[in-house]
Amino acid sequence: MDIRIKDIVKKYDGKTVLNVENLCLSKGKIYGIIGPNGSGKSTLLKIIAGLEESTKGKILYNNQMLSKVIMKKMTYVSQNPYLFRTTVFKNIAYPLKIRGIDKEFTYKSVKKIMEEFEIDNLQNQLATSLSGGESQKVVLARALIFNPQLLLLDEPTANIDPNTIELIERTIVKINREKNITIFIVTHNVGQARRICDEVIFLKNGTVIEQGKTEDVILKPKNSETKKFLSLEYHMS
Amino acid sequence: MLGLKKLKYKKVFARIINTFMSLPPVVVGLVVALMISRRGPLGYLELLFTPVAMIIAQTLLVTPIITGIIFNNSKERGQIIKQVCKTLGGDRFDTLLLLIKEMRIDILIAVVTGFGRAISEVGAVMIVGGNIRGHTRVMTSFIVMNHSMGNYSTSIAMGIVLLIISFITNSILYNYMAGD
Ligand SMILES: Nc1ncnc2c1ncn2[C@@H]1O[C@H](COP(=O)(O)OP(=O)(O)OP(=O)(O)O)[C@@H](O)[C@H]1O
Ligand SMILES: [Mg+2]
Numbered sequence: 484m485d486i487r488i489k490d491i492v493k494k495y496d497g498k499t500v501l502n503v504e505n506l507c508l509s510k511g512k513i514y515g516i517i518g519p520n521g522s523g524k525s526t527l528l529k530i531i532a533g534l535e536e537s538t539k540g541k542i543l544y545n546n547q548m549l550s551k552v553i554m555k556k557m558t559y560v561s562q563n564p565y566l567f568r569t570t571v572f573k574n575i576a577y578p579l580k581i582r583g584i585d586k587e588f589t590y591k592s593v594k595k596i597m598e599e600f601e602i603d604n605l606q607n608q609l610a611t612s613l614s615g616g617e618s619q620k621v622v623l624a625r626a627l628i629f630n631p632q633l634l635l636l637d638e639p640t641a642n643i644d645p646n647t648i649e650l651i652e653r654t655i656v657k658i659n660r661e662k663n664i665t666i667f668i669v670t671h672n673v674g675q676a677r678r679i680c681d682e683v684i685f686l687k688n689g690t691v692i693e694q695g696k697t698e699d700v701i702l703k704p705k706n707s708e709t710k711k712f713l714s715l716e717y718h719m720s
Numbered sequence: 721m722l723g724l725k726k727l728k729y730k731k732v733f734a735r736i737i738n739t740f741m742s743l744p745p746v747v748v749g750l751v752v753a754l755m756i757s758r759r760g761p762l763g764y765l766e767l768l769f770t771p772v773a774m775i776i777a778q779t780l781l782v783t784p785i786i787t788g789i790i791f792n793n794s795k796e797r798g799q800i801i802k803q804v805c806k807t808l809g810g811d812r813f814d815t816l817l818l819l820i821k822e823m824r825i826d827i828l829i830a831v832v833t834g835f836g837r838a839i840s841e842v843g844a845v846m847i848v849g850g851n852i853r854g855h856t857r858v859m860t861s862f863i864v865m866n867h868s869m870g871n872y873s874t875s876i877a878m879g880i881v882l883l884i885i886s887f888i889t890n891s892i893l894y895n896y897m898a899g900d
Contacts, residue, residue, distance in 0.1 A: 534803055555809040565804050568822055578808040629809060 484545055484557065484632040484665050485510050486531065491540035493526055493689075501526050501537075501689040510632075511663040513656070515670055515680035515697065519712065523689040524669045525562060528635045531667065532559035544633070555582075557633035562641070562669075564622035566610035571602065571621050574610045578629040596624045599654050616647040623651065627658055636668040640675065648672075652679050673716045677701055685709045737791060740784035745777075749844030752777045756848070769850035774858070777844040782834040789830035794823060832890055839886055859885075 486508040493501035501523040508514055516524045529535040531542060533549050544553045567574050572593055579589045597603040600620040605613065610621060619639060626634065639655075640648045656679050659666055670676055676683050676697060683700040685693040685708075693706045704710045754760050756767040756776075767773045801822050805815040820827065842860035849856035851865060859882045866875040 532807060534806065551811070554806065558809070559807040561803070561807075565800050567818070581808070581810050581814045625808065 485543075486633065486665065486667075487543040487546075488531070489541050489543070491527075491530060491537045491542065493523070493530060493535070494538045499689060501530070503527065503540075503689075503691055506684070506691065506694075508665055508667060510665055511659070512681045513659055513666040513668065513679055515668050515676040515683045516686055517670060517673065517676060517683060517712070517716075518686035518692075522686045524686055525637050526689075527686070528559060528637055528667065528669060531633075532557065532635050534559065556631055557635065558626045558629075558631040559635040560622055560626050560637060560639060562637040564618060566613070566618055566621060566625075568611055569609070570607050571597075571605045571610050571613070572607065574621055575625045575628055577625060582629060592628055593624075596628055599657070600624050601650060616643045619643060620647070620651065623654070630662055630664075632664055634664055634666045636666065638669050638671060640670070640672065648675070655679065671716070673701060673713060685712065687712070734791065737784055737788045741788040743781065743784070744843075745781055745841050745845075746843035746847065748780050749777055749847035752780065752844070753848045768848065769852060769856060771849070771856055773848040774845050774856060777848045778838050778841065781841060781844060782838050785837055786830045786834040789833060790823070790826060793826040793830075794819070798823065828893060832893055835889060835893075836886065839882065839889075 486506075488503055488506040490505075491501060491503045492499060500521075516527065518524055526535065530537050533554055542549065544557070547553060567577065575593045575596065576589050579592065584592075594603065597606065600623065602617060602620050602624065605617060605621070610618070613621060623636075623639060634655075636655075640651055643651070652675065655666065655668075658664065668680065680697045682695060683697045684691055685700065685704075685706070687708055693700055693704060693709045700709065701713060704713055752773065753768060756762045756765060756773055758766075758768070767776070798819060801819055802815050805818050810818065840860065842864055845856075845858055846861050846864070849858070849861070851857050851861040857865075859878055863875045863878050863882070866872075866878070
């Protein structure tokens with residue numbers, strides 16, 4: 484899915500937290516958003532996901548305004564994922580269930596995606612009893628099961644061990660290549676942005692400071708703010 | 721479900737519900753009795769001292785409790801569930817079903833609390849029902865009456881029966897709702 488953002492402004496109680504003039508995401512690419520806490524990354528994702536309304540401006544999805552049809556073709560995974568109080572299998576199958584997909588096809592699809600995320604052994608476990616990393620994998624599998632054309636991920640690998648991060652990144656990239664879906668991912672991990680993103684956007688105080696090819700932004704940042712942020716992030720990780 | 725709507729008057733609504741949750745049953749009984757008494761605005765329905773009157777009073781007492789408990793609990797978690805359902809492509813109906821499923825424990829607690837209030841209630845029921853034998857006499861009013869007449873053993877026996885019924889109902893509700 485292609486996304487075009489035009490003059491989006493978001494205010495909370497009169498305070499502007501987001502002000503993005505122009506941003507285009509093209510089909511099949513992976514975009515990363517980096518930026519300090521409170522810079523508006525989650526807010527931007529939620530507005531694109533249709534969960535928050537912007538105070539001003541508009542977003543076009545494949546040249547169309549947001550609609551129920553578009554809502555069914557994209558998904559958003561929040562910073563604090565929520566799993567239903569039932570088994571892992573039923574959690575992942577949910578999006579297919581509400582779309583009226585038959586049981587046999589559902590079973591096959593769920594099995595397949597569980598194998599990709601290496602969670603097939605958890606099939607019948609209660610989702611509320613999973614570890615953090617396992618939950619994250621289930622949430623991602625649930626988001627991807629219905630083949631969305633746009634995937635919005637808010638820090639999908641925060642608090643996750645390196646092995647699992649590697650698996651998640653690999654799977655996300657694989658699905659991106661196979662299905663040609665557009666991915667927009669918030670990350671605090673500059674290394675992760677380098678590994679999987681085609682382009683990177685640096686957000687600060689709600690505005691886009693710098694944007695471009697991942698290598699360019701991360702290795703040769705033009706803006707001094709970006710430089711400062713990156714050197715700190717690198718230093719800490 | 722009310723907890724999820726972005727209502728302008730949500731705060732006022734919450735206040736009212738919270739007040740109604742703690743209404744003294746006798747007051748409710750009195751108001752209902754006044755409304756349906758011969759000279760009251762609904763007097764022509766001739767409901768005073770009938771089971772219908774008791775049901776009205778009980779409903780008025782219990783509904784705010786159930787609504788209030790669900791309202792308070794659905795505010796935060798309900799909002800999250802609603803959001804997740806939306807991001808997975810669910811419509812309003814899917815959201816409603818999912819909310820009921822996910823919040824079943826909260827709903828259960830609310831219903832059990834409401835039931836407890838209804839079954840233990842005596843003041844309102846006596847005022848509007850009148851404790852007429854074989855008609856509007858319920859276990860609680862039976863206990864009160866026997867106690868004041870000095871029939872302690874009868875009232876204790878009935879008290880035990882009441883407890884057992886309450887226990888059984890609660891167990892059934894728990895088994896039904898929590899089992900999955
Ligand atoms: N519902 C709200 N009401 C008021 N202010 C809000 C609300 N949601 C977000 N904000 C404010 O908007 C700003 C941006 O928040 P946002 O969650 O988008 O930041 P973020 O870049 O995702 O930060 P983090 O890296 O910590 O997740 C913050 O200052 C936050 O306090
Ligand atoms: Mg955030």
